[in-house]
Amino acid sequence: MDRRQFLKLGVTGGALLTMSAWMSKGTFWGTGTHLARRGNYQYQFLTEADHEVVSALIPAILAGTAAARDKELAEEVVRGVDIAASHFRPAIQKEIRQLFTVLTLPATRVLACGVWSGWSQADPARVEGFLASWRNSRMALLRSGYDALQQLTVASWYGNPKSWSGLGYEGPPPLANA
Amino acid sequence: MIEDVITQGLASGWSVQDGSELDRDLEMEADVVIVGTGAGGGLSAEVLTRAGLNVVLVEEGPLKHLPDFKMEERFAYPDLYQDSASRKTKDKAINILQGRCVGGGTTVNWTSSFATPDETLNHWGRVHEVEGFSPEDMAPWFEKVKARLNIHKWPVPPNPNNEALRRGAERLGWSFDFMHRNVKGCANLGYCGMGCPINAKQSMLVTTIPAALDGGARLYTRMRAVRLTHRAGRVTELVCQALDGRGVFTTGRTMRIKARAFVLAGGAIGSPALLMRSKAPDPHDLVGKRTFLHPVTASTALFAEPIRPFSGAPQSVFSDQFLWPEGVDGPMGYKLEVPPLHPILSSTVLDHLGEDHHRLMKDFAHMQAMLSLCRDGFHPESQGGRVVLRADGSPELDYPFTDYVRDGFRRSLLSMVELQFAAGATSVWPAHRQARSYSQWKAARAAVAELPMDPQMVRLFSAHVMGGCPMGREARHSVVTSEGMHHHLENLAVIDGSVFPTSIGTNPQVSIYGMAMKNATALAARLTAAG
Ligand SMILES: Cc1cc2nc3c(=O)[nH]c(=O)nc-3n(C[C@H](O)[C@H](O)[C@H](O)COP(=O)(O)OP(=O)(O)OC[C@H]3O[C@@H](n4cnc5c(N)ncnc54)[C@H](O)[C@@H]3O)c2cc1C
Ligand code: SF4
Numbered sequence: 001m002d003r004r005q006f007l008k009l010g011v012t013g014g015a016l017l018t019m020s021a022w023m024s025k026g027t028f029w030g031t032g033t034h035l036a037r038r039g040n041y042q043y044q045f046l047t048e049a050d051h052e053v054v055s056a057l058i059p060a061i062l063a064g065t066a067a068a069r070d071k072e073l074a075e076e077v078v079r080g081v082d083i084a085a086s087h088f089r090p091a092i093q094k095e096i097r098q099l100f101t102v103l104t105l106p107a108t109r110v111l112a113c114g115v116w117s118g119w120s121q122a123d124p125a126r127v128e129g130f131l132a133s134w135r136n137s138r139m140a141l142l143r144s145g146y147d148a149l150q151q152l153t154v155a156s157w158y159g160n161p162k163s164w165s166g167l168g169y170e171g172p173p174p175l176a177n178a
Numbered sequence: 179m180i181e182d183v184i185t186q187g188l189a190s191g192w193s194v195q196d197g198s199e200l201d202r203d204l205e206m207e208a209d210v211v212i213v214g215t216g217a218g219g220g221l222s223a224e225v226l227t228r229a230g231l232n233v234v235l236v237e238e239g240p241l242k243h244l245p246d247f248k249m250e251e252r253f254a255y256p257d258l259y260q261d262s263a264s265r266k267t268k269d270k271a272i273n274i275l276q277g278r279c280v281g282g283g284t285t286v287n288w289t290s291s292f293a294t295p296d297e298t299l300n301h302w303g304r305v306h307e308v309e310g311f312s313p314e315d316m317a318p319w320f321e322k323v324k325a326r327l328n329i330h331k332w333p334v335p336p337n338p339n340n341e342a343l344r345r346g347a348e349r350l351g352w353s354f355d356f357m358h359r360n361v362k363g364c365a366n367l368g369y370c371g372m373g374c375p376i377n378a379k380q381s382m383l384v385t386t387i388p389a390a391l392d393g394g395a396r397l398y399t400r401m402r403a404v405r406l407t408h409r410a411g412r413v414t415e416l417v418c419q420a421l422d423g424r425g426v427f428t429t430g431r432t433m434r435i436k437a438r439a440f441v442l443a444g445g446a447i448g449s450p451a452l453l454m455r456s457k458a459p460d461p462h463d464l465v466g467k468r469t470f471l472h473p474v475t476a477s478t479a480l481f482a483e484p485i486r487p488f489s490g491a492p493q494s495v496f497s498d499q500f501l502w503p504e505g506v507d508g509p510m511g512y513k514l515e516v517p518p519l520h521p522i523l524s525s526t527v528l529d530h531l532g533e534d535h536h537r538l539m540k541d542f543a544h545m546q547a548m549l550s551l552c553r554d555g556f557h558p559e560s561q562g563g564r565v566v567l568r569a570d571g572s573p574e575l576d577y578p579f580t581d582y583v584r585d586g587f588r589r590s591l592l593s594m595v596e597l598q599f600a601a602g603a604t605s606v607w608p609a610h611r612q613a614r615s616y617s618q619w620k621a622a623r624a625a626v627a628e629l630p631m632d633p634q635m636v637r638l639f640s641a642h643v644m645g646g647c648p649m650g651r652e653a654r655h656s657v658v659t660s661e662g663m664h665h666h667l668e669n670l671a672v673i674d675g676s677v678f679p680t681s682i683g684t685n686p687q688v689s690i691y692g693m694a695m696k697n698a699t700a701l702a703a704r705l706t707a708a709g
Contacts, residue, residue: 062532084262098297135531147634154526155522155526158539172369
């Protein structure tokens with residue numbers, strides 16, 4: 001993102017954050033704003049629209065890992081993010097909700113992320129570019145947004161025993177007399 | 179099957195109630211209510227129960243014990259830590275690890291055991307008007323704690339992660355030593371941070387809390403203390419709200435407890451927040467201020483040989499070479515240690531994106547990490563952070579950076595990188611967003627000298643939250659007396675890490691145990707004398 005866009009975000013960002021906070025309160029409405037569901041798993045925190053975002057982030061954040069190539073593993077990563085988010089205290093859940101609202105509302109998606117298409121059609125290089133720009137942004141708010149997305153995603157994947165063979169980690173030792 | 183003191187105690191009829199399962203509101207009376215069951219609360223519970231007092235323990239977290247400890251981060255973090263181990267400062271610059279379970283931080287801590295340094299105790303007496311905490315006063319209390327928690331010098335050779343610290347320090351001519359640990363029958367597994375799966379760690383969960391419950395204390399879990407009611411200089415009642423099974427939302431059930439005395443042991447951040455929500459008298463605007471973190475900088479290195487940083491006692495070697503560089507109140511000092519590395523912890527510390535992240539994680543078994551505990555609170559330019567309440571009453575910590583702490587962060591990064599190269603690292607990444615992995619000390623030194631020490635640029639952590647309800651003689655400068663009694667509410671004590679007027683300068687658990695044993699003993703004496 002260039003400097004002009006920062007300024008724009010500075011002016012409109014506050015209003016959009018307020019609006020998104022209000023929208024994400026109470027009931028979910030509109031397209032994709034109901035909680036996601038996959039197979040038997042009922043999502044607790046992520047909406048359909050959020051699910052699309054996290055799914056689009058995985059190939060960028062977890063590039064090189066099995067989760068970036070395998071749809072089922074990717075779904076496990078999204079589910080892990082949901083479990084983590086739904087265990088945060090309400091005040092933190094609210095912050096994560098605001099972050100996802102910025103990512104899912106078309107206006108803020110374009111303005112803050114530079115992603116023009118919907119997430120499911122987003123070009124992976126674009127997604128990576130957006131994450132890199134937040135990571136190195138001069139705005140502390142965007143840097144911390146990157147941290148939240150990166151940490152939720154990698155924690156979900158590397159907490160999953162299926163990732164461990166790629167690390168040279170064989171998992172917890174067996175307990176002799178357990 | 180390994181014997182589990184909790185399983186046995188529950189079977190023997192301990193009084194333990196999971197608040198999330200309450201189907202009605204509760205009202206009760208006790209001699210003493212203790213809020214929080216960590217280092218301060220757990221130790222106080224045993225002392226007060228042994229004195230014959232009728233004790234109620236209130237804990238926001240769940241009771242998790244041996245059968246729950248699976249040595250997996252994805253279960254341990256949501257079960258046992260504040261905010262699933264991702265509590266952060268207000269600006270999100272520092273990631274804070276704090277326990278939230280029966281045993282508090284002691285259930286998940288890494289067992290490193292150090293008495294309070296003499297430098298720190300003397301500084302408190304000299305600058306903060308703390309009485310009765312000279313090294314001579316405290317020595318007998320630390321001896322008692324040592325005996326109670328089986329603290330001893332760890333005799334097993336360090337794992338390769340810690341050995342790298344020893345080797346690097348030796349080659350550079352820096353001081354180093356081996357650690358003491360509070361363990362009994364430790365199998366050197368390395369999973370202390372997820373709850374010890376064999377009850378070897380002598381945490382409050384398996385020592386003082388069982389003793390208190392055996393003595394008739396009552397424990398309420400998933401129960402959050404929200405407010406103290408006070409009138410005419412005395413606390414009359416504690417009001418609590420029950421939490422759901424995940425510990426996220428309140429269920430609507432409440433508990434009210436009347437008692438002769440109230441002990442706050444919710445830890446730093448937790449105890450000041452309760453005072454703030456209760457509007458406890460604070461005429462000098464001190465509560466929650468001067469909260470310290472030992473902000474931790476980190477550096478990870480790759481070695482040609484396997485390090486397996488997840489295996490073996492997490493911490494066994496340390497270096498105090500830079501702890502008191504120019505005396506106690508000179509430039510910020512730091513203590514060098516290593517953290518244990520597990521997949522979630524490491525993957526979130528490495529903030530790289532995509533392929534860069536994957537490349538580092540692939541070498542996880544060859545990764546070595548260093549940490550520096552930066553000693554905050556000893557210098558006028560290191561005032562720590564301030565606890566603030568969100569609209570819903572939950573606390574967060576605002577911790578501003580000053581040039582003084584930035585200078586400490588930079589020097590500590592340099593020391594760690596230098597040590598890792600001396601120990602034989604093939605590449606080193608100082609944990610900073612704009613740093614690369616360097617293969618030579620000279621290049622790394624030049625780069626670190628230029629890195630901006632700004633929030634979310636320098637990667638910072640803390641597992642040691644202290645202060646916010648400082649003790650001392652004068653009500654103008656402290657929240658509680660040196661015996662932990664509130665200056666304005668006569669039957670209220672604070673007995674946890676929040677009473678320290680500065681950070682400790684070393685891992686704090688033993689400092690809390692020593693202070694708690696001393697101040698809970700004094701409280702018990704007063705309460706039993708008053709009958
Ligand atoms: C991962 C980790 C590793 C560590 N390693 C070491 C180490 O090796 N050596 C060392 O010396 N120290 C270590 N520490 C630090 C040490 O464990 C803590 O300093 C110590 O436990 C703090 O004790 P405390 O009594 O102040 O609070 P805590 O132990 O944090 O206990 C406070 C308790 O109060 C509860 N609580 C808070 N607010 C409320 C409320 N309103 N109502 C009800 N309950 C409430 C919390 O849930 C918590 O269980 C480590 C800490 C962590 C997290
Ligand atoms: S290292 Fe020892 S104390 Fe720590 S978890 Fe393993 S057995 Fe328990």
